Amino acid sequence: MSAKAKIIALHGGLLVLLFALQFVLPAYHHGNLARIMVLASYAIGYNILFGYTGLLSLGHALFFAAGMYGMGLGIQHLGLSVAPALLAGIAAGAVVSAALALLALRTVGVAFMIVTLMFAQAGYLTVLYFGEYTRGDEGFVIQQAQRMLWGIDLSDATNRYFAALILFATCLAVSLWLVRHPFGKTLVAIRENEERVRMLGYDIFVHKLVAMIVSGTLSAAAGAAYGLLFGYAGASFASVQYSIFPLLWVLLGGAGTILGPFIGTLFMFYLIDLSSGLTSAYMLIAGVVLVLLTLFAPQGLVGELRNRIWRWLP
């Protein structure tokens, strides 16, 4: 089998598996998997910037929340129906990520991390500041009646699962297409050796800018979908913790791999789910995993798999 056929078989196989699973999974895990697919879409967005371009952002919650609030506030206060509200969320993410990119891309390395962290924190505080509209930490519920898309009730478990799968499949396809496209290959080259790429005649700034906008827009799409499918928008989704999560998922699954974000999200979700049954201090697990990953497996699960067995993995 050629590499291309293998890639299509593997990723298509995963989607088929996810499609089939909904008929056999018990309700609890069925709901979890829908959540995981949406969060994995967020991780895929994050991975485009971190894994493939080599820019470590600590502020992606800003994009996730831009999507969530762009959608949620649109429904709540502007009376938008679902489709335009989703678009509003995605557009908000594109605009916010472009604006942050124009500022933050003037810095590199540690300064880039701190700048993204600070602007995301400012975004989180802004959500709190306008509590009159956003209901701050408490958040607001998007009612079942407001979650009808073309006559389909998105609060229904099966419909929700489908919607999550469609989002996930789209994000997976976009990221796969991107990294096999010359543009994506240039991004990888920038990650590997920025100066050399510049001296091959590529405009580094434009490439990073586009990468950050694509990454931010996918994250916003995930944020908008999350708010819509689970019927809630709250400030905690804009907090630092939600900037750390995608980093954690991607590191665990494997930065710069297509399947890594999904694998990482899946593992981490169940790890936290299991431990939150035991203790309220479930974020301890996140901390321990972060430290262990940086120490012992910086390539992540899929990254190690690629290094050891399947070298063709994208």
Place this chain on the structure above:
Amino acid sequence: MNLLSTHELSKHFDGLQAVRNVSMDVPAGQVRALIGPNGAGKTTLVSMISGRIAPSSGQVFFDAANVTALPAHARIRRGMAYTFQITSVFERLPAGENVALAARRHLKGAAVIEATHEALERVGLQSLIDTEAGDLAYGHQRLLEIAMGLVQRPRLLILDEPTQGLTDAEITGFKKLVRDLAGKTTILLIEHNMNVVMETADQVTVLNFGEVLAEGSPEEIRAETSVQAAYLGTG
């Protein structure tokens, strides 16, 4: 017709004058060697020409246009290619992808693959196309750098010490490569190996302490006593 000209180009770092008022003209199609002892400012000069570093004063003209204010990538797009003195390949990518990256800037689809194969063949690396660049021998990495320059089909090819670390056989191949390009591609060649300079260059510029010490044909330069004192004696 000069493809490249510098006018009173200078660079100082924290008070250290690395390059001082260098003016030179390179006609289209010429192979120009740039020689001089270590620290003479050769790499600094070509870095200013390619736009990697900004000059303290002076101008660079490429193809009759003043490109001094252009960023590096814009100059490369106008037809310069730059190979690094300290090998700077993409170590974790295959040799073929290294060359393809350079090719894709002006080519698309199947033409990229074709150009990649051709460039690798010209430097004799076609059999190593799938090897990760970081796993290549040092000399092969140097040749890969050259292939990345060639595949861009530049009008001006800047080679910074390309033969460093090459075997004798590879150097012979390199000299042939330059002679093949001569006349079609303008080449600015920083070179320590005088044998290579004598056999390939049309014209030689000697730098010393950041200034142009002498300029002439290889034979004239060899005869120049000041050059021998400054450079050949020590080199």
Place this chain on the structure above:
Amino acid sequence: MELGPYLILASLEGAVTAAVLALTAVGLSLVFGVMRVVNIAHGEFFMLGAVIAWWIAHSMGGHPALGFAVALVVAPLVVGAIAVAADMTILKRLDYDPERTIVATIGLLYIIQQLTLMTYGPEARPVEAPFNTRLAIPWFENGENGWQMIWPWGLGTTSYKLAVIGAAMTVLLGVWVLMKRTRIGLVMRATQTDREMALAFGIPVERIYALVFGLGAALAALAAVLIVPIQQAHYLMGGDPLLLSFIVVIIGGLGSLPGTVLAAILIGLSDGIISVFFSPTLAKILATLLVGLVLVFKPGGLTGSSGK
């Protein structure tokens, strides 16, 4: 109350904030300056100091001054030791790579915070101040009988708050002497300037790093012990000092100690005064935006030299 006395009160409160902030931020700055490590867990070391202080004061009994005095010595030592252990087991193994150490210290943040939640619990707990005499401050007013001295209600401070300011100044002076006048300070500065050269001269860089990381954490813990009689100990209390320290270190110029202290005074004082006019959330929004913009446009800090 009129604006005049109110501003005096705000400045006094601001001076206490500034004092504690300067200690915390100098710890962060020291770690960044010498080791080039951005320690996201710094706020948790602060929190640990406060929690350990509560724990000591709680279990000692007797006069509050006794427990407090012990906490003042023991808490920074314990926190310093924890930080040294973290440095040797985690940061050293990452070879102090700037990006990976940030990720690791984020992990450390959650580990410390959540372990505290599991053991200490979610409650906020007070520590009694060793002494707390109320000191009223007079104000002059031009009334019917000409200028006269009055004692406005609410205008005053406590002996403890003044002591906090004094203690912080003493410790900062101590750090300055340590860095400028001692051999170990010289070695630290040498390591900061050029790590490779320091290694070549046989300076045990790894031990210096462990020491600096411990010292930075101990300073944060000390600041927390000083503030805990005023603020109460809570497992989430590390967030604000972390953010404020970041602001201070970045505005003061990364790794510059005098700049850091100056910025701490500026931020601490203005924090008190700004909160008179703005809501605290808006003040925080402006502060975080300021830090982001300073890093983008003036990476050398407002007081430092320009350039990257």
